[in-house]
Amino acid sequence: MTKILSLFSTEHSLAKALQQGDKKAQTHLYDHYSGLMLAICMRYMGNKMAAEDVMLKGFMRIFDKVDQFNFKGSFEGWIKRIMVNEALMKIRSTKSLEVGIEDVSVSHFETEASSSLEESDLLKLIEGLPTGYRTVFNLYAIEGFSHAEIAEKLGVSQGTSKSQLSRARAMLQTKLKVQDTDLITETK
Numbered sequence: 268m269t270k271i272l273s274l275f276s277t278e279h280s281l282a283k284a285l286q287q288g289d290k291k292a293q294t295h296l297y298d299h300y301s302g303l304m305l306a307i308c309m310r311y312m313g314n315k316m317a318a319e320d321v322m323l324k325g326f327m328r329i330f331d332k333v334d335q336f337n338f339k340g341s342f343e344g345w346i347k348r349i350m351v352n353e354a355l356m357k358i359r360s361t362k363s364l365e366v367g368i369e370d371v372s373v374s375h376f377e378t379e380a381s382s383s384l385e386e387s388d389l390l391k392l393i394e395g396l397p398t399g400y401r402t403v404f405n406l407y408a409i410e411g412f413s414h415a416e417i418a419e420k421l422g423v424s425q426g427t428s429k430s431q432l433s434r435a436r437a438m439l440q441t442k443l444k445v446q447d448t449d450l451i452t453e454t455k
Contacts, residue, residue: 278342285333297326300343304350310405311354313394318354325353351410355420358402392442400435407432 275281275292284292304325308318329349336345393401402421406412407428412420417428 279338282333282336282338282342285330286336293330296329296346300346301326304346307347307350308354310390310393310409311351311358311402313396313398313401317357321354321357322350324357325350328353351406352420355402358398359422361398392439395442396435396438399431400438403428403431404435404439 275284275295281292281296285296301322304322305318308321308325309315312318312321325346329346332349336342393404396404403417406417406420407414414425414428414432417423418425421428423431
């Protein structure tokens with residue numbers, strides 16, 4: 268934020284400059300937030316090319332809709348919501364949201380994540396989830412949406428949201444167990 272704040276005293280002054288069509292504000296917004304927004308899009312899309320496409324469409328939507336920002340909250344939060352919604356629209360358009368239980372074999376057991384697990388490793392595990400699992404997991408565990416909100420956003424039932432989250436967690440636990448076993452084997 269320091270680069271933006273050197274030109275704009277606050278997030279809201281940046282938003283106001285954007286609403287006035289300031290091209291420097293657009294450049295600074297993109298330069299400052301593109302890395303974070305790409306990471307958010309990657310969590311949903313699972314591959315960099317699709318995430319970049321969603322991010323660029325999200326920035327276009329931000330520039331088109333910046334007049335709708337009402338200065339009643341965080342501008343960054345407003346931007347994140349747009350990116351998440353853009354990712355969800357892309358996922359819905361591909362109709363690949365729900366994965367049936369028969370499509371993925373999942374063992375059900377409890378395990379604790381290894382303390383040596385890095386954030387980047389966890390993000391890679393999440394990226395490896397099927398689209399439906401990954402989407403619901405991101406919305407629930409990372410973005411903090413309720414199952415009712417997820418169901419509304421994705422056009423699915425609350426039960427589907429809950430089952431997708433349960434399956435995502437089980438699959439992540441399986442992957443963590445395999446990764447922990449691999450780490451133990453490597454250290455011997």
